[in-house]
Amino acid sequence: MINDKISLYFALFSHELKSPLNTIINSAKLIELNIHNSDETKIKRYLSLILSSALYLKTFIQNTIEFGRISFDREELYIEEFDIIEVLYEIVDLTKIMIEEKNIEVEFNPSQKEFYITSDPIKIRQILLNISSNAAKFTKEGYIIFTIDEKKDGVLINVKDTGCGIKQEQLDKIFAPYCSLEKRYETLCESSGLGLFITKQLLFFIGGDISIKSEYYKGTEVEIFIPSKRR
Incomplete structure (x- = not known):
């Protein structure tokens, strides 16, 4: 049962990455298009989306790494x-x-x-x-x-x-x-x-x-x- 769920998790891994990655890429493109218009409101909005999506990715990847460490009893403490x-x-x-x-x-x-x-x-x-x-x-x-x-x-x-x-x-x-x-x-x-x-x-x-x-x-x-x- 646990192996089936592990397979499901990694099957969803690529899907989890697609949405924030697409947001980052599209927002970066919009910044590029608006950079000469000096529209600070739009640029700040796009930057906020990039940062938010990047943080989601970071958390997701860190959890995945921690899951691997826990699964293989390789967790270590740094006090x-x-x-x-x-x-x-x-x-x-x-x-x-x-x-x-x-x-x-x-x-x-x-x-x-x-x-x-x-x-x-x-x-x-x-x-x-x-x-x-x-x-x-x-x-x-x-x-x-x-x-x-x-x-x-x-x-x-x-x-x-x-x-x-x-x-x-x-x-x-x-x-x-x-x-x-x-x-x-x-x-x-x-x-x-x-x-x-x-x-x-x-x-x-x-x-x-x-x-x-x-x-x-x-x-x-x-x-x-x-x-x-x-x-």
């Missing part, structure tokens, strides 16, 4: 001290790019300027990018709010959105690999079925945890615990 607040600001900026011109407010107002933790910054970036990508992808209007709270042995990061939400009967399945592949194949919705699976696996490697609360058509709230040592 160092870094500022998690700075990383979150990076993710917030990327989220603003991903929402393009949607009517969405992205908020992040931490109570402190910096907070150093000891963990794997590469994996944490991928975890947060996966969560923010979902929020940006499935929210049409409203808000995406990032918060961070200090805990005794780590930090708790919360990402709340006003997106389409998840049906209650599907909440127990969202961390399973390929949970949305069949639907993806039938409806061509933008989901490879690996994002949350990869996220949970990466959190397992760093000793963290994730929980999701969601109400269909009203929004989703994701809590991520990242264990750490203070400097």
Whole structure:
């Protein structure tokens, strides 16, 4: 069964790449056509599409690579001290790019300027990018709010959105690999079925945890615990 789903995933791989690649190519062509007209509004719009599509490709490819590492037990940790607040600001900026011109407010107002933790910054970036990508992808209007709270042995990061939400009967399945592949194949919705699976696996490697609360058509709230040592 798992081999059939792996085959389905890689069969869809080329399709997943086509849409963002076409957007990048077509937007670049439109910039070329409008560059002499000095129409800054149009050029900024096309650049936004290019950046958004490139970020989607980056996330999709990174998840595919992580899936391969996990499948073959080749995952490694690279532990160092870094500022998690700075990383979150990076993710917030990327989220603003991903929402393009949607009517969405992205908020992040931490109570402190910096907070150093000891963990794997590469994996944490991928975890947060996966969560923010979902929020940006499935929210049409409203808000995406990032918060961070200090805990005794780590930090708790919360990402709340006003997106389409998840049906209650599907909440127990969202961390399973390929949970949305069949639907993806039938409806061509933008989901490879690996994002949350990869996220949970990466959190397992760093000793963290994730929980999701969601109400269909009203929004989703994701809590991520990242264990750490203070400097």
